Amino acid sequence: MTQSANLVQRFLEDEGASVSFAQKLAQALKEVLGCEKENGIVVYLNGDLGAGKSFLSRALIQSYDSRLKVKSPTYTLVESYEVNLGLWPAQVHHFDLYRLCDPEELEFLAIRDLFQGRYIALVEWPEKGQPVLPAADIIIDLQYQEAGRNLNLRAYTVIGQEVVEHLE
Numbered sequence: 001m002t003q004s005a006n007l008v009q010r011f012l013e014d015e016g017a018s019v020s021f022a023q024k025l026a027q028a029l030k031e032v033l034g035c036e037k038e039n040g041i042v043v044y045l046n047g048d049l050g051a052g053k054s055f056l057s058r059a060l061i062q063s064y065d066s067r068l069k070v071k072s073p074t075y076t077l078v079e080s081y082e083v084n085l086g087l088w089p090a091q092v093h094h095f096d097l098y099r100l101c102d103p104e105e106l107e108f109l110a111i112r113d114l115f116q117g118r119y120i121a122l123v124e125w126p127e128k129g130q131p132v133l134p135a136a137d138i139i140i141d142l143q144y145q146e147a148g149r150n151l152n153l154r155a156y157t158v159i160g161q162e163v164v165e166h167l168e
């Protein structure tokens with residue numbers, strides 16, 4: 001485990017380790033979103049096919065509500081979940097842009113409306129959404145390492161930095 005001002009590194013030896021990291025990240029995101037009505041955090045998830053981006057996203061969403069059925073956004077491009085993060089309603093938007101041919105298609109998803117209010121956006125294959133997709137506060141990289149995964153999480157904004165500070 002390594003941690004510096006804006007970087008968190010973890011070896012996630014199995015799926016259970018990924019679930020516990022997702023739970024800690026969910027808690028940190030909740031604390032940083034705080035009580036403000038308008039506050040959002042954009043998290044890009046990078047990594048090869050099967051690196052565990054969807055697995056981490058599902059565990060994160062379900063740590064807010066274990067009853068939520070988390071669907072794959074592969075064909076719909078985005079699935080949104082209403083979650084209870086304190087005073088105001090909040091949304092988690094889970095994107096998978098792998099099949100996006102043209103970033104302009106994001107306009108049809110009324111993407112601007114999704115990046116308003118209280119939200120967490122988790123974005124798989126964010127490079128496919130450039131330059132329409134909003135910039136990342138946090139970028140997570142997942143890489144195969146033996147039977148597990150290496151995770152690097154880096155903050156790029158002040159709010160992203162706060163999340164790193166809340167990850168103990």
Ligand SMILES: Nc1ncnc2c1ncn2[C@@H]1O[C@H](COP(=O)(O)OP(=O)(O)OP(=O)(O)O)[C@@H](O)[C@H]1O
Nearest residue numbers: 012013014015018049050051052053054055148149
């Ligand atoms: N830390 C881990 N150690 C071992 N296996 C893991 C770990 N985290 C996730 N996995 C496994 O990796 C598999 C693939 O994960 P997932 O579908 O999340 O990949 P992905 O990065 O979303 O791929 P894609 O780019 O195709 O969407 C899952 O079956 C999951 O069980």
Ligand SMILES: [Mg+2]
Nearest residue numbers: 053054096124
């Ligand atoms: Mg996926």
